[in-house]
Amino acid sequence: MWTPKTEAPSSISVAPDDPDGRYSITDLTGFIADPDQFYDFAYRDTLRAMVAAVIETESPLRTDILCQRVARAHGWLRTGGKIRERIDMHLRDYDRTQESSGEFIWKIGAVADFHPYRPPHGDEARRAIPDIPLAEISAVVRANPDLLEEPDPARELARMLGVERLAAGSRARLDKAIARGRGDGASVSIAPSMPDVE
Structure with a gap:
């Protein structure tokens, strides 16, 4: 069972466009x-x-x-x-990106390879690894280059995100974010929007 923390470690930069830099439920x-x-x-x-x-x-x-x-x-x-x-x-x-865990919706013109990580505002706002866009996870990797020197970077990254137990699917997602964060991964591409329905 994973137990995400609600505090952002000091080594993680948070989103500046949010009032408190935290992920909140609408x-x-x-x-x-x-x-x-x-x-x-x-x-x-x-x-x-x-x-x-x-x-x-x-x-x-x-x-x-x-x-x-x-x-x-x-x-x-x-x-x-x-x-x-x-x-x-x-x-x-709205802009869209397709990731291994599903389609992500972005504000218009906001799609980027890196987006500041938003730690949860409270327990109700905790996100599982599949719910966090790769751009946020990759930004954590980029902000913490020493993470790449760890014996198991994915496990350390999971801990930084507040996840204690790492499932295989989440590990693969973190590995992809690590590759992007170090510059090995492909850039994000905007998924085509839905065709107009008449």
């Missing part, structure tokens, strides 16, 4: 969420505003996590295909 309670109107044309502005709020607060973040946030605001525990399809309609203008 508070959507200010919206009047109406599950009965979710699929109505007239409700599209509310959905668009919810999507924009999540992206403003949490991006880059995985698309499925964004969809979960909006679904939970409507009281749904599951995020089925129809719900996701409705939310995806409002993601056309």
